[in-house]
Structures are given as C-alpha cells and as structure tokens.
Amino acid sequence: MRALTVLQAAAAVTAAVRLARGRDRLPPLSPTTTDTPVSVVVPARDEEERIGPCLKALLADPAVAEVVVVDDESRDGTAALAAGLGARVVAGTPPPRGWVGKQWALRQGITAAVNDVVVTLDADTRPAPGLVGALTAALAHHDLVSAGPRFVCDGVAEQALHASFLATLVYRFGPIGPSTPPPPHRVVANGQCMAFRRTAMLEADGFGRVRGHMTDDVALARLLAADGWAVAFLDAGGLLEVDMHESAAGVWREWGRSLPLRDVTGPGWQVADLAVVWLTTALPVLRLLSGRPTRLDLGLLAARTLLARALRGNYAVPGPGVLLSPLLDPLTAVRLTQATMRPVRSWRGRRYPAAEMGALTYRPPPGPRGRTRRPVRNEGR
Numbered sequence: 001m002r003a004l005t006v007l008q009a010a011a012a013v014t015a016a017v018r019l020a021r022g023r024d025r026l027p028p029l030s031p032t033t034t035d036t037p038v039s040v041v042v043p044a045r046d047e048e049e050r051i052g053p054c055l056k057a058l059l060a061d062p063a064v065a066e067v068v069v070v071d072d073e074s075r076d077g078t079a080a081l082a083a084g085l086g087a088r089v090v091a092g093t094p095p096p097r098g099w100v101g102k103q104w105a106l107r108q109g110i111t112a113a114v115n116d117v118v119v120t121l122d123a124d125t126r127p128a129p130g131l132v133g134a135l136t137a138a139l140a141h142h143d144l145v146s147a148g149p150r151f152v153c154d155g156v157a158e159q160a161l162h163a164s165f166l167a168t169l170v171y172r173f174g175p176i177g178p179s180t181p182p183p184p185h186r187v188v189a190n191g192q193c194m195a196f197r198r199t200a201m202l203e204a205d206g207f208g209r210v211r212g213h214m215t216d217d218v219a220l221a222r223l224l225a226a227d228g229w230a231v232a233f234l235d236a237g238g239l240l241e242v243d244m245h246e247s248a249a250g251v252w253r254e255w256g257r258s259l260p261l262r263d264v265t266g267p268g269w270q271v272a273d274l275a276v277v278w279l280t281t282a283l284p285v286l287r288l289l290s291g292r293p294t295r296l297d298l299g300l301l302a303a304r305t306l307l308a309r310a311l312r313g314n315y316a317v318p319g320p321g322v323l324l325s326p327l328l329d330p331l332t333a334v335r336l337t338q339a340t341m342r343p344v345r346s347w348r349g350r351r352y353p354a355a356e357m358g359a360l361t362y363r364p365p366p367g368p369r370g371r372t373r374r375p376v377r378n379e380g381r
Contacts, residue, residue: 005294007275008279008296009296011275011276011279011280012279012280012296012299012300014276015171015276015280015300015303016303018170018171018172018174019171019174019175019303019307021174021175021178022174022175024178024179025178025179025235026177026178026179026232026234027177027235028177028235028236028237029131029134029138029234029235029236029237029239030130030134030237030239031128031129031131031133031134031239032130032133032134032136032137033063033130033133034063034132034133034136034137036115036136037065037115037117038063038064038117038118038119038132038136039067039110039113039114039115039117039118039119039198040068040118040119040120040121040132041070041106041109041110041113041119041120041121042054042055042058042068042070042082042087042120042121042122042123043070043072043092043105043106043109043120043123044069044072044078044082044105045072045073045074045078045101045105046074046076046078047074047076047078047123047124048074048076048077048078048081050123050124051069051078051124052081052085054121054122054123054124055067055081055082055085055087056085057127057128057129058087058121058127058132059086059087061129061132063130063133063136064132065114065115066088066113066114067086067087067088068087068088068090068109068112069082069088069089069090070090070092070105070106070108070109071089071090071091072092072101072102072104072105073092073094078123079091088112090109090112092104092105092108093108095350098211098212099211099212100211100213100214100216100352101350102216103210103216104207104211106120106207107207107208110198110201110202110207111202115198116197116199117136117139117195117197117198118197118198118201119193119195120193120195121192122191122192122193122242124192124242124244125149125193125240125241125242126240126241126242127193127240128238128239128241130239131147131193131236131239131240134236135147135193135195138195138232138234139195139196141230141232142230142231142232143196143197143224143229143230143231144189144194144196144220144230144231144232145194145195145196145231145232145233145234146191146193146195146217146221146232146233147190147193147194147233147234147236147239147240148176148177148233148235148314149192149193149236149240149241149242150236150238150240150241150314150315150316151166151241151242151243151244151314151315151316152241152242152315152317153319153321154246154247155247155321156319156321156324157247157248157321158245158247158250158251159318159319160248160321160322160324160325160328161251161321161325161328161331161332162245162251162255162321162325163314163315163321163322163325164325164326164328164329164331164332165251165255165256165259165332165335166311166314167281167307167308167311167332168259168277168281168332168333168336169188170307170311171276171277171280172273173188176233176235177233177235178233181225181230181231181232184222184225185222185226185266185269187221187222187231187233188218188233188261189217189218189220189221189231189233190217191217191218192242193236194217204224204227206220206223206224207220209223210223212352213263213264214257214263214343214344214352215261215262218261218264219263221233241316252335256332256339257339257343258339259336259339260336260340260343262339262340262343263343270340274333274336274337274340277329277333277336278337280300281304281326281329281332281333282332284296284298284300285326285329285330304326304329305323305326308322308323308325308326311325
C-alpha cells in the first residue's frame with residue numbers, strides 16, 4: 001500500500017502540472033474574414049445521413065472557394081447528395097495496400113484541390129461562418145493547425161461517458177492550445193478539422209508517411225512537428241460543432257478505440273499515461289465507492305470535479321452528464337487499457353491487417369526518456 005501511495009502521489013503531481021497549463025493558453029479562434037481562396041476537402045464514406053449540414057454551411061461561406069468531397073467508395077447516396085448541394089465530388093479509388101482509407105481519401109482530395117490553403121473537415125462537423133477565415137489567419141503563424149470543436153451529445157449517458165473520455169486527454173496531455181509547444185512525441189491534434197498549405201503538405205508527403213496509422217491525425221501532427229513544422233491545436237470556440245456518435249455505446253466502441261493513441265505512442269509512454277489515468281481518476285472513485293478514500297483521493301476527486309465544470313464549455317448543450325462524468329472514470333480506464341492491449345484495426349467496413357499497419361516511415365520514441373531529433377523550422381515555406 002505504501003508503494004501504491006507513492007505512485008499515486010507522483011501521478012497526482014504529474015497531473016497537476018499538466019492541468020496547470022490551462023492558465024496559459026492560446027486564445028480561441030474567433031470569426032475572421034479572408035481574401036485568400038480556400039479549398040475545403042471533406043473525405044466521406046457512407047455519410048449520406050450526416051454530411052448535409054456540413055456542406056450547406058461551407059457552400060454558404062464566402063471564404064470558401066471550393067468544396068471537394070472525396071467519395072470514398074460509399075455504398076449509399078453520399079456522392080449524389082454532395083453533388084446536388086453544389087460540391088465538387090471526386091470519386092475515390094480503393095486504397096492501395098498499406099493505406100488506411102481516410103489518409104488515401106485525403107491524399108486524393110488535396111491533390112484535386114486548386115487552392116494552396118486547404119482546410120479538411122469530417123462529414124459530421126458543423127462549421128460556423130468565420131471558421132475557415134480563422135484557420136487561414138492562423139496559418140500566418142503555424143504550418144499545421146487543427147481545431148477542437150464543441151461536441152453534440154444526445155442524452156445524459158452519452159455525454160457523461162464522452163466527458164469522461166475527454167478528461168483523460170487533459171490528464172495525459174494538458175488542456176487544448178498550450179502556449180508552449182510540447183515536444184513532437186507528445187503533440188496531439190484533431191483530424192476532424194485541420195488546415196495547412198497544399199504545396200507544403202504534398203512536398204512533405206504527410207499523408208503518405210502516416211498511411212498505415214489508425215490514429216492518423218496525431219501521427220501526422222507528430223511526424224510534421226518532428227520535421228520542424230509549427231503545429232498548433234487551437235480551441236475553435238463557438239465556430240465548430242461535431243456530432244460524433246449516436247449513443248453511449250457508440251462512444252464506448254468508436255472513441256474508445258482511438259483514444260489510447262497506441263499506434264503513435266511508445267510502450268513506456270503507454271504505461272505512464274495509463275498509470276496517470278488509473279491513479280488520479282479511477283482509483284479515487286473506486287475508493288470513494290468502497291467508503292475508504294484517502295485525503296489524496298479526496299483532493300484528486302475535487303480536482304476532477306473542477307475539471308468537469310471546466311469541460312462544460314466543450315459541449316454545445318452542457319447537461320448533467322458532464323458533471324456526472326467522474327463517476328464513469330473507472331469504466332473509462334478499463335476501456336483505455338482494453339484498447340491499448342487489443343487495438344482495433346478495422347473501420348467503416350474495412351479491415352487493415354497488422355502487416356500493413358507496420359509499413360510506416362515514422363516511429364514514436366520508446367518511452368518517457370525516448371529522444372526525438374531536434375525540430376528544425378523550415379523558414380523557406
């Protein structure tokens with residue numbers, strides 16, 4: 001028990017340092033106009049039921065010069081709907097061996113785009129006027145920008161589980177928008193919304209070099225940060241919403257699949273991150289439910305409650321589920337552990353063999369003491 005107490009205290013200090021970064025963050029994106037022509041690329045596979053609001057908002061935005069929808073072999077009416085709304089539809093080809101479908105669709109989309117500034121959005125996003133302009137303005141200071149949305153959750157259970165999962169990201173990496181960039185192997189990003197310059201991305205062959213990753217967004221951000229790119233993960237404030245899942249079961253199955261970041265995290269960091277989650281979020285709840293919390297447990301529960309209050313701003317309609325989310329932290333820790341030990345290699349009806357997943361040019365460092373080469377900023381871009 002003494003050893004466990006020491007480990008928990010060390011994890012608490014680590015979590016406190018990460019949470020404290022929230023006091024010094026970059027400001028949220030604010031609505032901005034731009035005269036720069038922007039191409040928006042939307043990869044879509046069987047998105048007929050969800051893509052409409054996204055495309056309507058983009059096509060009504062004067063900052064958007066073109067909307068390119070890459071129809072990734074959809075088996076529904078995605079392509080017809082997108083074309084009917086006025087988007088330019090690119091008929092995606094089957095992904096080559098070793099490629100995950102989304103990366104291949106994005107590669108095809110940016111190749112087809114006609115403008116140098118490219119924004120990529122998932123089909124389930126709901127962009128507000130000014131988002132594209134804000135992302136374009138951010139590219140004056142950064143080479144790769146991704147934006148954190150407000151989440152749409154239906155029902156208390158879905159929101160509670162989602163907020164519990166979201167809290168693990170804060171405990172592992174700190175709040176969104178750190179003013180001081182983390183080292184490349186600890187960079188995180190949101191692939192639902194990204195912005196970059198087309199010529200630079202094609203020259204770097206970003207999507208090709210992370211072609212086999214299931215966690216494609218973080219893999220891309222870490223790869224390019226190691227190359228010397230200035231990578232930023234910014235709060236989109238009220239400019240972007242996303243309805244990711246239809247139920248709590250969907251959150252458990254789909255988001256729980258990717259949140260461990262197993263394919264972009266070395267074994268040592270995987271253990272360290274899981275230890276922080278278990279010791280600072282799950283263990284205090286379990287001891288409270290058993291009626292035997294320690295003073296440290298109570299302090300950690302108080303910190304987690306404060307974080308839950310802060311996370312309310314990350315939801316389009318914050319309900320009681322956010323405040324109840326700490327009670328689900330033990331289940332979340334179980335799910336992260338499960339997904340780390342048994343990673344899923346299937347998505348949207350496609351199965352990606354383990355042999356193909358290994359065909360990569362990027363490798364994360366082995367653990368907390370692993371080294372990465374010093375980033376060298378390419379000032380010529």
